[in-house]
Amino acid sequence: MKVNRLEAHDRLLYFKKDQQDIINQGASDCLTKNPLSLALQRRSPYVYIFAHPRTADNGVDKIMLWQPRLGKPEPQTNSYLFRATSNTDLLEICWILPPQELWDQYKKGNVTESDWVTWSIDQYINNKKGLAEAFPEDFPKEKIDMILIDIAREMEEEIKMKKLYSNPINEEYEN
Secondary structure, three states: OOOEEEHHHHHHHHHHHHHHHHHHHHHHHHHOHHHHHHHHHOOOOEEEEEEEEEEEOOOOEEEEEEEEEOOOOOOOHHHHEEEEEEOOOOOEEEEEEHHOOOOOOOOOOOOOOOHHHHHHHHHHHHHHHHOOOOOOOOOHHHHHHHHHHHHHHHHHHHHHHHHHHOHHHHHHHHH
């Protein structure tokens, strides 16, 4: 079979742009629409966005799970970690780690080569402790725990208020 190089190159560029757009949209949605992320951003100058693909319930499709966090999680394969400045669209890549069985595909000279992935893999293999290290301005664990407890209380209170106001008995008193 003869491959048209220009067509293959165009498809590769489209694939890379499509993947980048998916990641950008997921991170943006996590920052601007996720209630926990919004609550964290009200209390912190930064938020981590941890993403990892999982197989959907149908056993075929992949879905990306996006989790806002205040603490840096342990590095793991098949995951992405970004650090965002709160209430902005500024993101810093902490790592991009594909599944281990795909690592060779990202090496220099391959069609799917990626400097960020290659760097992340190298750090994971040779400096996992450094990759997991918190930024100097990150909150200590005790403060993170206090913030999370405060957010949990706030969310619980919101649920109670919604239940209270959705009760039909209260409707006659609203007029």
